[in-house]
Amino acid sequence: xxxxxxxxxxxxxxxxxxxxxxxxxxxxxxxxxxxxxxxxxxxxxxxxxxxxxxxxxxxxxxxxxxxxxxxxxxxxxxxxxxxxxxxxxxxxxxxxxxxxxxxxxxxxxxxxxxxxxxxxxxxxxxxxxxxxxxxxxxxxxxxxxxxxxxxxxxxxxxxxxxxxxxxxxxxxxxxxxxxxxxxxxxxxxxxxxxxxxxxxxxxxxxxxxxxxxxxxxxxxxxxxxxxxxxxxxxxxxxxxxxxxxxxxxxxxxxxxxxxxxxxxxxxxxxxxxxxxxxxxxxxxxxxxxxxxxxxxxxxxxxxxxxxxxxxxxxxxxxxxxxxxxxxxxxxxxxxxxxxxxxxxxxxxxxxxxxxxxxxxxxxxxxxxxxxxxxxxxxxxxxxxxxxxxxxxxxxxxxxxxxxxxxxxxxxxx
Amino acid sequence: xxxxxxxxxxxxxxxxxxxxxxxxxxxxxxxxxxxxxxxxxxxxxxxxxxxxxxxxxxxxxxxxxxxxxxxxxxxxxxxxxxxxxxxxxxxxxxxxxxxxxxxxxxxxxxxxxxxxxxxxxxxxxxxxxxxxxxxxxxxxxxxxxxxxxxxxxxxxxxxxxxxxxxxxxxxxxxxxxxxxxxxxxxxxxxxxxxxxxxxxxxxxxxxxxxxxxxxxxxxxxxxxxxxxxxxxxxxxxxxxxxxxxxxxxxxxxxxxxxxxxxxxxxxxxxxxxxxxxxxxxxxxxxxxxxxxxxxxxxxxxxxxxxxxxxxxxxxxxxxxxxxxxxxxxxxxxxxxxxxxxxxxxxxxxxxxxxxxxxxxxxxxxxxxxxxxxxxxxxxxxxxxxxxxxxxxxxxxxxxxxxxxxxxxxxxxxxxxxxxxxxxxxxxxxxxxxxxxxxxxxxxxxxxxxxxxxxxxxxxxxxxxxxxxxxxxxxxxxxxxxxxx
Numbered sequence: 001x002x003x004x005x006x007x008x009x010x011x012x013x014x015x016x017x018x019x020x021x022x023x024x025x026x027x028x029x030x031x032x033x034x035x036x037x038x039x040x041x042x043x044x045x046x047x048x049x050x051x052x053x054x055x056x057x058x059x060x061x062x063x064x065x066x067x068x069x070x071x072x073x074x075x076x077x078x079x080x081x082x083x084x085x086x087x088x089x090x091x092x093x094x095x096x097x098x099x100x101x102x103x104x105x106x107x108x109x110x111x112x113x114x115x116x117x118x119x120x121x122x123x124x125x126x127x128x129x130x131x132x133x134x135x136x137x138x139x140x141x142x143x144x145x146x147x148x149x150x151x152x153x154x155x156x157x158x159x160x161x162x163x164x165x166x167x168x169x170x171x172x173x174x175x176x177x178x179x180x181x182x183x184x185x186x187x188x189x190x191x192x193x194x195x196x197x198x199x200x201x202x203x204x205x206x207x208x209x210x211x212x213x214x215x216x217x218x219x220x221x222x223x224x225x226x227x228x229x230x231x232x233x234x235x236x237x238x239x240x241x242x243x244x245x246x247x248x249x250x251x252x253x254x255x256x257x258x259x260x261x262x263x264x265x266x267x268x269x270x271x272x273x274x275x276x277x278x279x280x281x282x283x284x285x286x287x288x289x290x291x292x293x294x295x296x297x298x299x300x301x302x303x304x305x306x307x308x309x310x311x312x313x314x315x316x317x318x319x320x321x322x323x324x325x326x327x328x329x330x331x332x333x334x335x336x337x338x339x340x341x342x343x344x345x346x347x348x349x350x351x352x353x354x355x356x357x358x359x360x361x362x363x364x365x366x367x368x369x370x371x372x373x374x375x376x377x378x379x380x381x382x383x384x385x386x387x388x389x390x391x392x393x394x395x396x397x398x399x400x401x402x403x404x405x406x407x408x409x410x411x412x413x
Numbered sequence: 414x415x416x417x418x419x420x421x422x423x424x425x426x427x428x429x430x431x432x433x434x435x436x437x438x439x440x441x442x443x444x445x446x447x448x449x450x451x452x453x454x455x456x457x458x459x460x461x462x463x464x465x466x467x468x469x470x471x472x473x474x475x476x477x478x479x480x481x482x483x484x485x486x487x488x489x490x491x492x493x494x495x496x497x498x499x500x501x502x503x504x505x506x507x508x509x510x511x512x513x514x515x516x517x518x519x520x521x522x523x524x525x526x527x528x529x530x531x532x533x534x535x536x537x538x539x540x541x542x543x544x545x546x547x548x549x550x551x552x553x554x555x556x557x558x559x560x561x562x563x564x565x566x567x568x569x570x571x572x573x574x575x576x577x578x579x580x581x582x583x584x585x586x587x588x589x590x591x592x593x594x595x596x597x598x599x600x601x602x603x604x605x606x607x608x609x610x611x612x613x614x615x616x617x618x619x620x621x622x623x624x625x626x627x628x629x630x631x632x633x634x635x636x637x638x639x640x641x642x643x644x645x646x647x648x649x650x651x652x653x654x655x656x657x658x659x660x661x662x663x664x665x666x667x668x669x670x671x672x673x674x675x676x677x678x679x680x681x682x683x684x685x686x687x688x689x690x691x692x693x694x695x696x697x698x699x700x701x702x703x704x705x706x707x708x709x710x711x712x713x714x715x716x717x718x719x720x721x722x723x724x725x726x727x728x729x730x731x732x733x734x735x736x737x738x739x740x741x742x743x744x745x746x747x748x749x750x751x752x753x754x755x756x757x758x759x760x761x762x763x764x765x766x767x768x769x770x771x772x773x774x775x776x777x778x779x780x781x782x783x784x785x786x787x788x789x790x791x792x793x794x795x796x797x798x799x800x801x802x803x804x805x806x807x808x809x810x811x812x813x814x815x816x817x818x819x820x821x822x823x824x825x826x827x828x829x830x831x832x833x834x835x836x837x838x839x840x841x842x843x844x845x846x847x848x849x850x851x852x853x854x855x856x857x858x859x860x861x862x863x864x865x866x867x868x869x870x871x872x873x874x875x876x877x878x879x880x881x882x883x884x885x886x887x888x889x890x891x892x893x894x895x896x897x
Contacts, residue, residue: 349489350483350486350544352483392483
């Protein structure tokens with residue numbers, strides 16, 4: 001019996017030993033860090049975005065991070081005011097060359113951001129010369145201090161098409177365009193990148209957000225010398241939004257480009273979710289900021305076991321398998337509806353389902369204060385499953401399908 | 414089937430050893446689990462470091478703990494509180510960052526709220542009922558209560574409303590938990606309340622007999638301050654022990670009299686009669702608490718007789734005061750001790766030597782000073798009946814210990830003041846006052862609550878009875894007014 005499944009992928013003609021990559025951020029800031037990431041098992045690295053200091057001198061504000069906490073749960077999301085790299089371009093190119101020499105089988109993707117056609121051309125050529133396997137075009141950083149860079153470019157279809165085209169002309173390397181989620185519909189931008197010659201799309205970059213406010217001095221956080229800004233928000237909180245965009249990219253027949261997914265990936269199950277929604281390649285930053293490079297071990301082992309248990313030979317077999325089930329709400333089959341079922345033996349009698357059903361649903365849940373057990377009035381239950389989601393016992397409340405021809409579902413008064 | 418005698422014996426011996434190993438493991442496990450919730454160190458306590466059995470919960474710990482709460486619909490924890498403190502509500506308030514609200518809930522529902530947070534046997538009350546026990550450890554309710562009342566103290570919540578004193582005048586005899594609970598509830602109903610307190614400080618048992626390591630003095634001081642802010646008057650050094658004292662108070666114009674004088678006399682064993690170094694726990698704990706320098710226990714051996722909370726309090730206090738060996742001699746076996754598990758574990762950690770399931774059979778003495786005790790292990794003639802008469806000594810189990818001090822902690826009864834309150838007052842058993850379900854005595858206008866009528870229970874029980882007595886008095890006086 002095999003102990004490890006084949007996790008390799010082919011993305012834009014390049015072989016990755018596994019789909020797990022660092023996304024362009026402080027986790028891929030210099031060669032020593034990247035080397036440790038490769039050693040930990042990461043299949044590829046999108047290096048911290050390069051820019052030309054002669055065009056724009058980067059100074060990163062401080063403090064640059066603020067966590068979004070929920071109750072006692074810390075770091076549910078992370079807001080950052082990070083910029084592209086502030087290291088000299090020469091040092092970074094040397095690092096890329098060193099990494100490719102020492103880790104020839106690992107993939108290195110150079111992320112670049114120009115401010116003019118000339119910049120984009122120069123950065124693409126420099127990266128190729130240094131030995132990068134691929135380029136990622138940063139059209140999406142939501143807080144660049146520059147007036148026309150990052151997401152401002154990413155919201156401008158023409159600029160995206162034009163800059164992609166400039167890069168494609170300058171290099172033979174595969175080119176991936178990184179999308180901003182700070183837009184209503186991502187498809188037109190992705191199509192613009194495709195028209196410029198992009199080989200793949202990566203999404204999502206961070207979401208512009210305000211994570212917290214200091215109620216003592218009325219200043220939003222991070223408090224950067226008395227001011228703050230709506231800047232890039234990432235981590236587990238943004239995963240649902242990222243999943244939506246990834247599925248839309250995958251499901252667009254007109255686009256039909258491979259997708260590298262980014263947004264709240266920490267575990268093999270997160271990774272699997274994105275693969276099922278159509279991603280071929282996966283990128284991680286916030287999970288590493290929080291837990292370190294080592295998380296890739298559990299992602300690889302978990303995903304591998306899942307594949308072996310289900311006899312999946314290659315990740316290609318599962319990519320997009322769930323995306324096909326995302327349809328327009330108008331296509332829902334509504335004749336069969338569900339009602340909640342409480343497992344009496346598992347019910348611990350807290351009555352949270354009762355409270356939520358009373359105040360937030362259709363008053364279908366009953367609570368016996370003598371036996372301290374919840375039960376469902378199937379006549380009233382509209383099958384919203386609020387009860388299931390608030391129940392502290394994860395497998396206590398389930399549901400069953402009922403034929404709408406026999407069940408009543410309107411509120412009864 | 415062939416019977417192999419060697420194999421058979423091996424199994425028995427092996428089984429016994431295995432059982433013993435399992436027992437040891439369970440004990441260790443239990444120690445760890447109990448220590449975890451209660452925040453005292455798992456390692457044997459260094460005497461000089463030992464300050465408090467229940468330490469405060471930090472803000473971070475309180476947020477984490479309150480978020481474990483399921484916020485039950487029917488809140489069995491609240492139903493489990495005899496004083497109606499409503500833990501379900503204050504835990505919810507902490508969870509939603511409403512810390513002052515939580516402090517108000519505790520103080521408004523239980524005038525001894527901060528004392529209870531330290532001394533309540535929660536494992537037998539609110540935490541026993543906690544729904545999450547079906548999934549994990551119960552919520553550390555006393556910890557959250559300590560956090561919230563501490564918060565209310567630190568960030569000064571507004572004082573309780575002063576009694577308008579527009580209703581009747583009530584005399585409360587005894588300013589312990591029951592008397593305070595009753596006085597506070599009466600003041601809320603705008604009665605004019607006077608507490609007659611024999612000592613120079615209010616609080617009763619918590620003030621004099623609960624050691625500092627279980628109850629910091631400032632917790633009680635805060636609760637007394639809250640009571641005073643309601644306009645309740647406390648007359649200190651006012652022992653009520655003249656003949657027909659309660660009847661006289663009614664005649665003086667008080668509309669009702671509440672007897673809440675507690676139990677002031679400790680039982681003693683005849684065996685120790687006349688020996689100078691055999692004391693009772695009431696005087697021992699009081700001396701430790703008020704003047705611990707006067708007790709020279711360094712390198713002395715102490716035997717505490719009894720197995721309840723006060724016995725453990727005495728034993729741990731003796732150890733903390735520097736005693737060398739402290740024995741806890743009880744008829745009850747370890748698993749039968751009436752003391753709370755939290756306290757038993759503390760005693761174990763403090764290296765108290767348990768002589769559980771044992772009876773004192775004799776003393777060795779030099780003139781009027783006891784120098785040693787002899788005892789034997791016992792079992793019960795009739796299971797489940799923990800009385801000396803039901804004990805059968807097991808031959809061959811005799812032991813003797815060298816002793817410098819004996820502390821008797823085998824129960825209490827009311828003092829002689831009870832018969833003085835009113836000569837027709839009905840009593841029962843060991844002299845406790847008989848009351849009906851409305852806490853009314855057989856004499857109209859005289860009520861009784863707390864230890865003096867229930868025979869000795871918890872602080873929280875006394876506060877609860879006091880509150881109910883207040884309600885009963887209110888109804889009684891309403892009826893009297895209507896009939897006039």
